[in-house]
Amino acid sequence: MNLINKKVTHKLFGMGSIVKQNDSIIEIHFASENKMFVFPDAFEKHLKLQDKSDASSLDKIIQKREMERKEVEWKKEEERKQQRKKLELRLEHEKLMKHHKLHPESQMVFWCDMEEQNHAFSEWNVFSGAIKSGNNKGKPNKPSRLHQNSAVLLTAIDASKPEKDRRILGVYMVNEDFIGKLCEDGNVPAHSKYKLQLTEQESDQLLFWKYYMNKKSPQTMSWNTGKYRYFDNLWMAQILLDIVSLKSDPKERELAQQFFKHFCKMNQITEQELPKPNGALMHS
Structure with missing residues (x-):
């Protein structure tokens, strides 16, 4: 002007x-x-x-x-x-x-539908879902038990098959600096190194209920509701050890071995003292 x-x-x-x-x-x-x-x-x-x-x-x-x-x-x-x-x-x-004190059940198993499977293995991330009721209805679930010692197990079941045939698709450690108590968006990202996807043939040999058991009802195999549930640190170690034996590719087998050792170190588990799988399938 x-x-x-x-x-x-x-x-x-x-x-x-x-x-x-x-x-x-x-x-x-x-x-x-x-x-x-x-x-x-x-x-x-x-x-x-x-x-x-x-x-x-x-x-x-x-x-x-x-x-x-x-x-x-x-x-x-x-x-x-x-x-x-x-x-x-x-x-x-x-x-x-x-x-931080280790929680004996600080592992997460996730139920993947087809869309979530694609996302989980392309982005290496899962969403813990939304709260269904109460004052916080609609807000993301906070996976509060997960910490740096936690792994996320990805599972699925074919629509035509019974729950006992739930397969393990893959597994990853949570991101290096992830703390569930501070997670506001419900997203659980993967570790930069420790993440494994199984082939369809490998997945068919790794059934979830071989490891998981409802301690109050050992023979029951039912998921009921929810996208995820927590489970025992020892069970995750058993799964990782069996993945090592399933992998035939030398590089993948080496990564699986490193993953297993890292997990045991983070969870203060000794391989020699690890019990054999004793899930619901072993009691049916």
Whole structure:
């Protein structure tokens, strides 16, 4: 907006005329001397344009500038809030890591439909589902037992087959820095290295109920409801050990062996003391 030669009034210096102008400074010639002012800030307090049309246009510029300033301030405040939140989460993460106690059933078995199978093995991630009732209905389930010692077992069952034929499709350790108690979106991402997918032939030989057992009803093989359930750390170790023996490809077998050793270390399990599988299939 060009204000050169425009007439202004100053509360102290009286009438004047604008003789110079740039994006941040204007110079005004008054009867006694020339004065420099910050532009457009001075028009908010000390100066007034004589021409009403010019004054209205300038007011719009000032209002727009003020809105932009407030937006910048708001963004800065949001960044500060995000930084504070990240710091709080990091401190909470460190506290949980320091004081974490192994839960004997901190493994997750997941029931995959066809779409979830494709997603699980392309993205190496599962969603724990939504809460069905109560105050938090619709919010993601928080897999609170899962920690860095946890693995996720992916299973499926053909629609025409009974529950006892549920197959194991694959398995992965959770991401290196994953803590279920801090998981807000229900997504459980995989470890960068420890993740295994079984071939269809391998999967047919690895039935879930060989390992899993409802301790209150040892012979019962029913899933009932829910996308996932927790299960015993020892059972996961048994599954991983059997995957090692199933893998014929040298590279895959080596990864499976490393996975098993890593899992046992994280869960304080000794391979020599690992019991044989004793799931519901062994009692049927």
